[in-house]
Amino acid sequence: MERMVTLENVEISDLHGHPELITSLLYKRLLQKLEEAIACISEKKYAQANAALQLCNDIVTRLGFGIKYEAGVLADRLEMLYQYVFELIIQGNLRKDIKLLQEAKEIICQLDEAWTIAMEKEKGKTQVMAHLAGKPRLNPYERREIEQETWNHAEKKQFDF
Structure with missing residues (x-):
């Protein structure tokens, strides 16, 4: 069984060749920081809430940069x-309004769930295609190494008479 993507169980090496994992991790970190900000506002720790919400908007901005148009x-x-979530976070921060932040959290939670489902479906398709092709899926480094070995072998064969 595949492990679920969380902030704690993903290594940097897991991200290579899998940009969809970065989006998933950004959603999870955004949800974590929104929860932190909501708790801080409830406890009247406004400076900590502000710091968490600034990071939230940085994450939303990064998510926006990752859109494939x-x-x-x-x-x-x-x-x-x-953009709407960004504005909710700004207004929630200015007004210290938990309802606005909860709305932003609900939207991101739905996006995270949809993204997770899409990743699972895509992974299933990839595994089926690899199985049908009869060969395992290679990462770019392995592919490059095989290509280099093939080229070296062909070059050596060319000069052997």
Whole structure:
């Protein structure tokens, strides 16, 4: 059984060749910081809430930079949703309004769930395709190493008479 992606169980090496994991981790960190900010506002720790919410907006901005606009209308809608969440966080921070922050959290929670489902479906497709092809999926380093060995072997063979 595959492990669930969390902030604690993903290594840097896991991210290579898997940009979808970065998005998933950003969603999870954003949810964590929103929860922290909501708790801090409840406890009247406004400086800590402010720091957490600034990081939240940094994360939302980073998510916006990662949008692939070739996806068309979906990408445009996602950008508008990120802008809305960004504004909710700013207003929630200025007003110290937990309801606004909870709305932002609910939106990101739904996006995180949808993203997780999409990753699982894509992973299933990739595994099926690799199985059908009869060969394991290689990471770019392994692929490059095999290509280099093949090239070296062909070059050596060319000069052997």
